[in-house]
Amino acid sequence: xxxxxxxxxxxxxxxxxxxxxxxxxxxxVTSLILLIGITIAIVFFSWKYRRRSENDVxxxxxxxxxxxxxxxxxxxxxVIIVFGWGLSGYVNLTTVPDDAYEIRxxxxxxxxxxxxxxxxxxxxxxxxPVDRPVKLIMSSDDVIHSFxxxxxxxxxxxxxxxxxxxxxxxxxxxxxVIFCTEYCGMAHSDMxxxxxxxxxxxxxxxxxxxxxxxxxxxxxxxGEQLVTRNACTTCHSVDGSRLQGPSFQALWGSERxxxxxxxxxxxxxxxxxxxxxxxxxxxxxxxxxxxPYAGTLDDRQIDAIIEYIKTLE
Amino acid sequence: xxxxxxxxxxxxxxxxxxxxxxxxxxHYLNQETGLWAWMTTVxxxxxxxxxxxxVAFFFFIxxxxxxxIRTELLTPARTFMDADVYNQVFTLHGAxxxxxxxxxxxxxxxxxxxxxxxxxxxxxxxPRLNLASFYIYVIGALFTITAIFxxxxxxxxxxxxxYSATTGGSVMMMTLGVFILGFSSILTGLNFIVTIHKLRxxxxxxxxxxxxxxxxxxxxxxxxxxxxxxxxxxLLLTMERALGIGIFDPALGGDPVLYQHFFxxxxxxxxxxxIVPGFGIISEVISTFSRKVIFGYWAIAxxxxxxxxxxxxxxxxxxxxxxxxxxxxxxxxxxxxxxGIPTGIKxxxxxxxxxxxxxxxxxxxxxxxxxxxxxxxxGFTGIMLGALAVDIHLHDTYYVVAHFHYVMMGGMVMAxxxxxxYWWPKMFGKMYSEFWAKIxxxxxxxxxxxxxxxxxxxGAQGMPRRYFNYIDQFQSFHQFSTMGAYVMGIGFFIMAxxxxxxxxxxxxxxxxxxxSRALEWQTSSPAPLHNFEHTPVIINGPYDYHKPMSExxxxxxxxxxxxxxxxxxxxxxxKTEQV
Numbered sequence: 002x003x004x005x006x007x008x009x010x011x012x013x014x015x016x017x018x019x020x021x022x023x024x025x026x027x028x029x030v031t032s033l034i035l036l037i038g039i040t041i042a043i044v045f046f047s048w049k050y051r052r053r054s055e056n057d058v059x060x061x062x063x064x065x066x067x068x069x070x071x072x073x074x075x076x077x078x079x080v081i082i083v084f085g086w087g088l089s090g091y092v093n094l095t096t097v098p099d100d101a102y103e104i105r106x107x108x109x110x111x112x113x114x115x116x117x118x119x120x121x122x123x124x125x126x127x128x129x130p131v132d133r134p135v136k137l138i139m140s141s142d143d144v145i146h147s148f149x150x151x152x153x154x155x156x157x158x159x160x161x162x163x164x165x166x167x168x169x170x171x172x173x174x175x176x177x178v179i180f181c182t183e184y185c186g187m188a189h190s191d192m193x194x195x196x197x198x199x200x201x202x203x204x205x206x207x208x209x210x211x212x213x214x215x216x217x218x219x220x221x222x223x224g225e226q227l228v229t230r231n232a233c234t235t236c237h238s239v240d241g242s243r244l245q246g247p248s249f250q251a252l253w254g255s256e257r258x259x260x261x262x263x264x265x266x267x268x269x270x271x272x273x274x275x276x277x278x279x280x281x282x283x284x285x286x287x288x289x290x291x292x293p294y295a296g297t298l299d300d301r302q303i304d305a306i307i308e309y310i311k312t313l314e
Numbered sequence: 315x316x317x318x319x320x321x322x323x324x325x326x327x328x329x330x331x332x333x334x335x336x337x338x339x340x341h342y343l344n345q346e347t348g349l350w351a352w353m354t355t356v357x358x359x360x361x362x363x364x365x366x367x368x369v370a371f372f373f374f375i376x377x378x379x380x381x382x383i384r385t386e387l388l389t390p391a392r393t394f395m396d397a398d399v400y401n402q403v404f405t406l407h408g409a410x411x412x413x414x415x416x417x418x419x420x421x422x423x424x425x426x427x428x429x430x431x432x433x434x435x436x437x438x439x440x441p442r443l444n445l446a447s448f449y450i451y452v453i454g455a456l457f458t459i460t461a462i463f464x465x466x467x468x469x470x471x472x473x474x475x476x477y478s479a480t481t482g483g484s485v486m487m488m489t490l491g492v493f494i495l496g497f498s499s500i501l502t503g504l505n506f507i508v509t510i511h512k513l514r515x516x517x518x519x520x521x522x523x524x525x526x527x528x529x530x531x532x533x534x535x536x537x538x539x540x541x542x543x544x545x546x547x548x549l550l551l552t553m554e555r556a557l558g559i560g561i562f563d564p565a566l567g568g569d570p571v572l573y574q575h576f577f578x579x580x581x582x583x584x585x586x587x588x589i590v591p592g593f594g595i596i597s598e599v600i601s602t603f604s605r606k607v608i609f610g611y612w613a614i615a616x617x618x619x620x621x622x623x624x625x626x627x628x629x630x631x632x633x634x635x636x637x638x639x640x641x642x643x644x645x646x647x648x649x650x651x652x653x654g655i656p657t658g659i660k661x662x663x664x665x666x667x668x669x670x671x672x673x674x675x676x677x678x679x680x681x682x683x684x685x686x687x688x689x690x691x692x693g694f695t696g697i698m699l700g701a702l703a704v705d706i707h708l709h710d711t712y713y714v715v716a717h718f719h720y721v722m723m724g725g726m727v728m729a730x731x732x733x734x735x736y737w738w739p740k741m742f743g744k745m746y747s748e749f750w751a752k753i754x755x756x757x758x759x760x761x762x763x764x765x766x767x768x769x770x771x772x773g774a775q776g777m778p779r780r781y782f783n784y785i786d787q788f789q790s791f792h793q794f795s796t797m798g799a800y801v802m803g804i805g806f807f808i809m810a811x812x813x814x815x816x817x818x819x820x821x822x823x824x825x826x827x828x829x830s831r832a833l834e835w836q837t838s839s840p841a842p843l844h845n846f847e848h849t850p851v852i853i854n855g856p857y858d859y860h861k862p863m864s865e866x867x868x869x870x871x872x873x874x875x876x877x878x879x880x881x882x883x884x885x886x887x888x889k890t891e892q893v
Binding site for chain 2: 040057064077087088091151165
């Protein structure tokens with residue numbers, strides 16, 4: 002049973018995973034036994050009762066109440082067990098402990114933003130303490146997304162104009178992948194993030210110092226880090242290849258051609274506007290899909306990104 | 315056997331034994347020929363064949379799209395197409411397979427052909443309406459094809475708001491196509507219900523109705539009751555996009571979850587529109603090729619109706635993670651499990667029918683066995699997904715993709731193929747190569763499992779569906795799955811080959827090549843233009859294999875058509891009147 006679950010399921014890294022996995026294994030094993038039984042019956046009957054001559058006479062068996070009640074009641078009992086078990090797991094999944102640490106999550110096409118109590122915002126990186134319940138209060142800025150951490154066995158849709166929440170308690174430190182599982186357009190499959198589980202004191206330290214580590218970097222170095230950290234590179238390549246948005250390479254100083262605005266040359270003001278209000282000018286042949294970064298990036302960070310783009314010739 | 319009182323109501327009719335004409339010179343295929351005659355035909359058999367050609371065409375298109383998807387997924391990110399193209403391809407694959415193949419395939423194509431024959435009727439109750447429904451289907455298809463060529467659709471076949479309200483492309487044209495298509499489905503359902511009620515031959519009481527017709531009857535009820543909800547939903551969606559009326563889009567004050575409720579209120583019962591008629595076919599095939607009375611006739615008939623009924627009350631199981639109340643999730647989960655019970659009963663009934671039968675593993679029977687195996691896996695994984703806590707983990711992953719392919723393709727398509735091979739001689743009066751048919755069936759079976767078994771594992775490990783790009787750990791599973799898809803593709807090309815060969819050069823079929831007791835086999839192959847040269851009279855059930863064939867070939871020779879008043883055929887009477 003453990004072998005089966007190790008092969009089929011991702012590592013279990015939250016307190017909620019054990020119950021889900023146990024039920025998963027129970028259904029798998031029960032189903033497998035029944036499936037093998039049915040398959041043996043198919044094969045055995047096909048061989049044993051194969052037609053021997055065109056004049057074969059078959060018995061008249063129209064029904065058998067005892068048999069029929071048996072094969073109705075046993076599955077009924079089995080599914081009631083599965084139902085109750087599944088429900089109990091679901092209640093645990095939806096009952097948030099009172100002392101849960103709260104983090105605000107915003108889904109945007111196509112990135113995840115995590116807002117912490119200190120006001121710090123991380124993009125596509127969720128930092129959480131180990132062995133402590135964490136509650137995520139989530140909403141979307143555009144279409145429906147769904148927040149899924151396979152290692153924790155949790156998933157919840159993230160809706161516009163509405164909050165939804167999910168909670169978990171990580172049981173070990175390390176990294177786990179976060180997927181978006183509600184189809185949300187072109188870069189849906191690139192809307193990935195990472196959960197980073199810290200020791201509790203390590204997490205406190207991270208929270209206090211997050212962002213200040215950037216002080217020691219030159220603007221270009223900082224910009225290079227920011228475009229990755231803020232998921233710019235999900236849609237904008239730095240090597241000239243075409244993704245969902247125009248490449249950053251050779252962007253600086255180039256003539257931009259728009260769908261419905263006059264051409265401009267890419268300068269500081271254009272790049273700043275494109276980051277804060279991306280829908281203002283849409284480059285020809287691209288779709289207006291970028292979320293605004295106002296409130297996510299501060300002026301110093303925008304400056305750094307501009308300095309970095311200047312270096313990409 | 316009858317009391318004094320009841321015999322008073324029995325009007326005695328004289329019946330004769332009519333053996334069907336072998337290798338008839340005149341039949342429905344060589345009468346009223348020519349393009350115009352076909353296009354304006356009201357013959358249910360020809361309309362059925364026109365549907366069959368259409369669904370075969372769309373199955374081919376949908377299948378090629380599936381191969382494109384699988385090829386693209388050989389490597390993470392771009393293999394040979396871009397993300398936006400990939401998103402359009404999987405949307406089209408889903409929409410075409412569901413709306414243009416699965417929904418019409420059994421009821422409209424096979425059902426149209428076989429339903430009046432199984433009733434001993436000349437045609438369906440409303441032949442012109444039947445033709446109209448075909449043209450509505452064609453118009454719906456034209457809209458959809460236009461949508462593909464004028465911008466494409468990248469919303470997934472579910473058209474979830476608000477994404478579908480904001481994305482570019484031809485979403486409106488596409489939804490309009492599906493909207494129109496719905497009317498075709500409603501009209502077919504209506505026609506079938508009336509036909510089953512009103513046009514049964516003398517002697518076909520409700521407990522002698524072939525199980526295939528019970529399946530189609532249950533399906534028709536769902537088609538009539540559920541399809542209008544889809545129409546309303548799509549209309550609201552169109553109004554939102556075209557007129558800016560806020561219904562589902564939160565930016566306009568709407569509620570996107572409401573859309574999901576509406577959509578699944580139709581689309582979950584639609585799953586049963588696809589699978590329930592398949593159950594009917596399997597019952598016919600297993601009884602015929604086991605040459606044995608069906609086990610638990612009423613259990614099978616009523617479980618179809620039970621599935622149709624409960625199927626209306628489980629739509630919320632698509633939304634366990636979407637934000638409906640916990641109470642709603644609990645109720646939907648429970649009802650979902652209840653659907654499993656009648657489904658399980660059917661599986662056991664079919665197995666019990668094979669017990670001590672005289673089993674001839676011809677191609678239709680082979681497909682029925684493949685159905686039993688694959689559909690059982692589909693059912694068990696459905697139980698997995700119905701369990702609340704587990705569904706939270708598995709929802710919207712490849713596990714779900716694999717599950718519904720096991721149900722839809724492993725279940726429904728295999729049942730469709732069983733039915734196609736079973737009734738092929740009746741349709742075209744030709745046999746196909748058993749050898750190649752079995753080779754093809756084997757390749758489809760192996761290819762199918764190679765394609766979708768790895769997807770269960772991938773999904774359980776967390777691979778989300780509708781992903782153009784994926785993390786490296788899934789690549790070997792994806793590649794194995796793609797190889798399976800190619801094997802399956804080869805199987806289907808072989809099938810196309812031997813079926814075409816059968817049409818051209820196939821051996822002529824006898825009236826009843828399978829030795830079936832069912833009514834449709836008691837007339838010539840291919841069927842005469844008006845199905846029967848006499849009004850058939852039925853004194854035995856369609857699965858009474860213990861009785862001699864002569865008791866199944868009875869009919870009224872005279873002009874009297876047997877459809878008046880309280881006529882009942884008494885068993886003894888007809889026997890004495892046999893020639």
